[in-house]
Amino acid sequence: MASQTTNDPFASYGRAANANGSAPPIDFVGLAPRIVGALLDKPNKALSTATQLRFGNKGSLSVDLDQGRFYDHELKTGGGMLDLIQREQGCDAGGALAWMEEQGLKDRDHSPSPAFQAQILPIYYDYRDENGAVISRVKRSPDKRFIQLGPDGNGGFHAAKGCMDGVRRVPYRLPELLASDVSRAVFICEGEKDADRLVGLGLIATCNSEGAGKFRRELVPFFKGRRCVVLEDNDPAGAEHARDVAEKLTGMAAVVTILKLPDLPPKGDVSDWLAMGGTVDQLKTLARSALDQPADVISLPVGSQDVLKATPYTWCEPSTIPPRPWVLGRYLLRGVVTAAIAPGGVGKTTFLCGTALSLITGQPLLGKSVWDGPKRVWIWNLEDPLQELQRSIQAAAKRFGLTRQEVEGRLFVDTAMDGTGLCTAVEDETGFRLLAPVYEAITAELIARSIDLLVIDPFVSSHEVDENANTKIDKIAKAWSRVANAANCCIVLVHHTSKAGSGEVTALSARGAKALTDACRSALVLNRMDAEVADKFGFDDQERRRYFSVQDDKHNRAPAENADWYRLESVDLCNGGENGHSDSIGVAIPWTAPDPFDGLTGNHLLRVQMAIDGGEWRENHQSPNWAGRAAAEVLGLDVESRSDKRRLLQMMKTWLSNGALVTVEREDAQRRPRKFIEVGKWQSDNSAPPGFSGADSVERAGAKVCSTTTRHISGGVERSVAGRNSQVEQDTGGAADRCHDNPALGRSPSGMILAPGESEDDPVPGWENIK
Numbered sequence: 001m002a003s004q005t006t007n008d009p010f011a012s013y014g015r016a017a018n019a020n021g022s023a024p025p026i027d028f029v030g031l032a033p034r035i036v037g038a039l040l041d042k043p044n045k046a047l048s049t050a051t052q053l054r055f056g057n058k059g060s061l062s063v064d065l066d067q068g069r070f071y072d073h074e075l076k077t078g079g080g081m082l083d084l085i086q087r088e089q090g091c092d093a094g095g096a097l098a099w100m101e102e103q104g105l106k107d108r109d110h111s112p113s114p115a116f117q118a119q120i121l122p123i124y125y126d127y128r129d130e131n132g133a134v135i136s137r138v139k140r141s142p143d144k145r146f147i148q149l150g151p152d153g154n155g156g157f158h159a160a161k162g163c164m165d166g167v168r169r170v171p172y173r174l175p176e177l178l179a180s181d182v183s184r185a186v187f188i189c190e191g192e193k194d195a196d197r198l199v200g201l202g203l204i205a206t207c208n209s210e211g212a213g214k215f216r217r218e219l220v221p222f223f224k225g226r227r228c229v230v231l232e233d234n235d236p237a238g239a240e241h242a243r244d245v246a247e248k249l250t251g252m253a254a255v256v257t258i259l260k261l262p263d264l265p266p267k268g269d270v271s272d273w274l275a276m277g278g279t280v281d282q283l284k285t286l287a288r289s290a291l292d293q294p295a296d297v298i299s300l301p302v303g304s305q306d307v308l309k310a311t312p313y314t315w316c317e318p319s320t321i322p323p324r325p326w327v328l329g330r331y332l333l334r335g336v337v338t339a340a341i342a343p344g345g346v347g348k349t350t351f352l353c354g355t356a357l358s359l360i361t362g363q364p365l366l367g368k369s370v371w372d373g374p375k376r377v378w379i380w381n382l383e384d385p386l387q388e389l390q391r392s393i394q395a396a397a398k399r400f401g402l403t404r405q406e407v408e409g410r411l412f413v414d415t416a417m418d419g420t421g422l423c424t425a426v427e428d429e430t431g432f433r434l435l436a437p438v439y440e441a442i443t444a445e446l447i448a449r450s451i452d453l454l455v456i457d458p459f460v461s462s463h464e465v466d467e468n469a470n471t472k473i474d475k476i477a478k479a480w481s482r483v484a485n486a487a488n489c490c491i492v493l494v495h496h497t498s499k500a501g502s503g504e505v506t507a508l509s510a511r512g513a514k515a516l517t518d519a520c521r522s523a524l525v526l527n528r529m530d531a532e533v534a535d536k537f538g539f540d541d542q543e544r545r546r547y548f549s550v551q552d553d554k555h556n557r558a559p560a561e562n563a564d565w566y567r568l569e570s571v572d573l574c575n576g577g578e579n580g581h582s583d584s585i586g587v588a589i590p591w592t593a594p595d596p597f598d599g600l601t602g603n604h605l606l607r608v609q610m611a612i613d614g615g616e617w618r619e620n621h622q623s624p625n626w627a628g629r630a631a632a633e634v635l636g637l638d639v640e641s642r643s644d645k646r647r648l649l650q651m652m653k654t655w656l657s658n659g660a661l662v663t664v665e666r667e668d669a670q671r672r673p674r675k676f677i678e679v680g681k682w683q684s685d686n687s688a689p690p691g692f693s694g695a696d697s698v699e700r701a702g703a704k705v706c707s708t709t710t711r712h713i714s715g716g717v718e719r720s721v722a723g724r725n726s727q728v729e730q731d732t733g734g735a736a737d738r739c740h741d742n743p744a745l746g747r748s749p750s751g752m753i754l755a756p757g758e759s760e761d762d763p764v765p766g767w768e769n770i771k
Contacts, residue, residue, distance in 0.1 A: 029065075029068035031068075031081065032063070035084070036084075039088050039089075041055065044059050045142065047059035051065050051066050060073045060074045061073070070083070070084045082097075122140060122142065123140040124138070124149075125138040125172065125196075128173075128174055129174065132175050135168055135170065136157070138209055139159070146210075146211060150164045169208070170219070171206040171219050172208070177222065185203075185227045186205070188206060188230045191207055192207055194269050194271050195207045197271050198283075212241035223249055224252050226253050229290060229291065230245045230256065232258055232259065232260040234265065234508070239260075261283075262468045262512065263276070265498075266509075328358065329369055331368060331524060332490040333490060333521065334489060337480050337520045338490065338491070338521065338523070339495050339507070339520040339524070340494045340524045341510050341553075343496070343528075346527070347528075347548045348526055349381075350396070350586050353379075353389070353396050356453070356455070360411050361406050366564075367590035376412070376451050377455070378414075378445075378453070380413075380422060381415045383417070391573065394573065395585035395587050398571055399569065399571045412449065423464055426464045443487050453489060457494035473512065473513035473515040478519055495516060497509040505525045505526065506553050507523040510523075517554070526550055527548060527551075528548045534547070546567050546568045546569075547565060547566070547591060548566055548588075550563060550566065565591045566590060566591055568587065573585060594647075604634065604635060605655070611633065611634050617630055618676055631648055660683065661680050664677075
């Protein structure tokens with residue numbers, strides 16, 4: 001028989017020819033997951049299933065993995081995997097086959113790449129005993145749920161209730177661990193994914209099943225005599241898990257240390273660190289350094305039980321216990337170290353200069369009480385020249401009206417840029433050591449000058465040690481604590497946030513070793529107002545950058561408080577001379593969120609109700625007949641102003657919620673159903689409060705702010721406006737203008753509602769244009 005020829009483009013591709021010389025066809029169905037994974041972007045997880053993938057925001061492109069076919073629901077076209085390759089690569093069938101060759105797609109493979117598998121398919125991790133037999137499995141679902149699978153009695157595994165009862169727990173990748181050289185470091189991760197990643201890089205790595213906090217005692221013997229590096233994930237659970245593992249391995253492992261990788265994002269792990277550019281060589285270097293400084297977890301020596309004795313507590317009267325020696329509000333306390341954590345450009349230096357001036361004058365310039373009179377402050381700046389500090393200090397002094405006599409003699413300033421550097425610890429070929437003479441000299445100067453507050457800005461420039469070495473940083477921080485205690489002063493160590501950090505700054509956002517914030521008794525965190533909160537007040541992006549909050553994120557020695565807010569106000573130094581180019585410097589000023597009802601009385605609500613009564617006012621704020629426009633006309637506000645409109649929206653929402661106004665649905669002039677605003681309970685009925693106290697409106701907008709007594713600064717004196725009574729204003733309409741339920745407004749003995757400072761003869765502040 002004559003041999004047959006073929007134009008089949010697949011004839012020479014893929015597997016070896018059969019015995020009769022013909023080539024088997026390519027199994028495109030089996031290759032479909034790998035083809036799609038190499039050809040297309042990530043699938044739409046919300047619309048995809050394990051067998052059908054959807055791509056695009058609306059899932060318009062679908063791929064059926066069981067059939068090996070695709071369909072474009074927008075273009076109404078589809079076909080097989082070869083057609084999909086031709087479409088996406090813009091080539092013919094021969095080009096599609098060449099592309100498959102380049103991608104290594106030759107044979108059916110039921111094991112898609114880990115990256116693709118993590119997108120849409122479950123991943124299984126096998127736990128094997130010493131002989132390599134699988135004794136349990138962990139299933140990682142596409143939505144990142146981890147399910148423990150125990151033996152089902154038929155040679156397989158299932159997730160039935162109690163399936164793990166009686167199942168032996170072993171470390172992940174146990175055979176590899178046992179086969180490795182005992183002198184090699186063992187990396188203990190929080191999860192299987194990280195362990196697999198490190199093994200792929202040629203390291204020895206393992207973890208426990210069941211996740212963080214589940215490192216069982218029965219795993220400990222497998223690490224006898226090993227050099228263990230516990231990798232800490234960047235979240236509270238990760239830190240607690242790492243500590244738990246280290247504590248349990250201490251005494252069994254030859255060495256155990258905790259390693260927190262530098263610049264990890266929140267909740268980040270070693271895989272994230274590698275994805276950000278970290279290398280295996282860098283990881284090995286960090287691990288060697290960490291192993292040289294074992295975790296601060298030790299067992300009690302034999303016989304110590306005879307030395308340690310519990311001391312009986314002696315009762316005392318509470319009134320005889322000395323109060324804590326606070327210096328500034330509940331921020332700064334004598335004898336302890338405080339960390340101040342902030343990203344660049346928020347207002348950290350400005351805030352600290354304001355803090356210094358507040359302390360040396362004894363005035364609550366930043367809204368915080370200065371206890372027991374004026375103080376003495378030493379600022380030691382290690383990154384800015386003296387002139388920059390002078391600009392910030394003099395701008396704040398000018399804004400608050402301070403004089404030379406109030407500042408000189410109480411404020412001390414040194415800068416590294418002008419020759420006064422600082423180094424408290426070094427690490428060289430001889431090892432790590434604290435420079436004790438430096439600490440002793442600082443302590444002596446603090447005592448000699450009677451300094452109440454020392455600011456080191458920034459902490460990272462005050463030593464020459466790897467900032468990621470927890471044990472070393474802990475020793476440096478505790479040395480500063482001893483200085484604070486010996487000199488009976490406050491010490492603030494200013495610290496930057498991690499470059500990889502984003503979002504809200506917390507104590508965990510600090511760069512480098514976590515030991516610094518752990519050693520500090522409090523951690524002040526500075527956060528710029530975010531866009532969402534700014535939008536509530538009608539601030540554009542440029543304006544919102546003027547606002548930042550300060551909050552103690554640890555509050556070990558004081559009750560938790562809400563954040564305090566500050567606004568950067570520009571102050572002209574008038575130093576331009578003849579050319580007029582003077583410096584404008586930001587000064588931190590206490591800021592309280594505006595109350596939409598500031599300056600309003602019950603009479604204003606009554607007049608708004610009268611303006612709305614009988615009209616065709618709509619509920620929709622986008623309508624030209626929005627009811628808020630009627631209120632704006634009465635109150636002299638501009639609906640086109642972003643901030644005024646936000647205020648009007650809050651007013652309308654409040655009045656609708658308390659019944660002063662109501663929404664009704666009826667047909668408009670074109671007989672279309674619409675929602676309209678009408679008067680509900682008239683203000684003269686004594687039952688509809690005009691508003692509410694808005695001191696906590698920042699918190700309502702999504703940020704933390706004190707919602708109790710609001711402090712204001714006037715002439716350097718702190719005063720409270722909560723609970724003030726105001727005078728009586730007679731209702732010009734003759735109605736009894738009362739509001740018994742509104743804590744935001746002052747009330748006369750007869751119940752008349754007046755804004756603070758309002759009288760019968762004086763206009764309401766800010767509302768002079770109301771006729």
